[in-house]
Amino acid sequence: MEKRILTAHPAISGLARDPGRLDRLLIKDLTLKARIGIYPHEREPQRVRINAEIEILGDPRPIGDDIANVISYEDLVSRIKDMIAAGHINLVETLAARIADICLADPRAVRALIRVEKLDIEPGAAVGIEIERVR
Numbered sequence: 001m002e003k004r005i006l007t008a009h010p011a012i013s014g015l016a017r018d019p020g021r022l023d024r025l026l027i028k029d030l031t032l033k034a035r036i037g038i039y040p041h042e043r044e045p046q047r048v049r050i051n052a053e054i055e056i057l058g059d060p061r062p063i064g065d066d067i068a069n070v071i072s073y074e075d076l077v078s079r080i081k082d083m084i085a086a087g088h089i090n091l092v093e094t095l096a097a098r099i100a101d102i103c104l105a106d107p108r109a110v111r112a113l114i115r116v117e118k119l120d121i122e123p124g125a126a127v128g129i130e131i132e133r134v135r
Contacts, residue, residue, distance in 0.1 A: 021058025025071055025109075027051065032081060035088040036095060036118065043088065047119040048095070049126065050080065054103045055111035071106050092116045092129045100133040110135050 030052075033045035056071060063069040079102045089095050096116045103112040117128035 021060070023056045023058050025052075025054040025056060025073055025076075027073055027077060027080075030077060030080070031119070032084055034084045034095070036090070036092065037121075038090050046121075048084075048092075048128075049115075049117045049119055050099065051115040052076070052099060052103055053113040054109050056108050057110055059108070071108060076103060092118060092127075093131070096129050096131045097133075100131060104133060104135060 028051050030050040031047055032050065034048045035043060035045055036048060037043075037046070054071065054076075059069070061069075080099055083098055083102065084095070089098075096114045099114045099116065100112040103109055103114070111132065111134045113130070113132045115128060115130040117126035119126050121127050
């Protein structure tokens with residue numbers, strides 16, 4: 001497997017980062033009700049399952065067991081919930097892109113892999129999209 005070397009994005013170039021340390025923050029199986037879809041019957045809330053993997057360039061300083069020194073999954077989940085509650089979205093692709101934007105808003109985050117699945121469309125199946133965004 002080829003090893004990728006990440007270069008500093010201008011937004012994080014002023015921060016002390018260790019390119020040899022890459023952390024991953026995970027949000028798995030977050031299931032929420034969303035008004036999503038292009039058809040009239042999809043105007044009512046339906047279940048979506050969200051998975052996010054956010055890569056973070058490691059800080060060489062110790063985190064000191066302090067929430068201020070990490071990206072908070074609680075904050076990310078809260079922002080995702082607020083965005084979904086704000087109104088109807090036509091496409092799962094749009095929802096996934098907005099979630100990626102939320103995940104990459106912190107300059108420490110360098111990559112986001114987002115999966116959004118609609119759970120109530122096809123009996124016995126989940127349908128959706130997986131996107132990746134990199135700074």
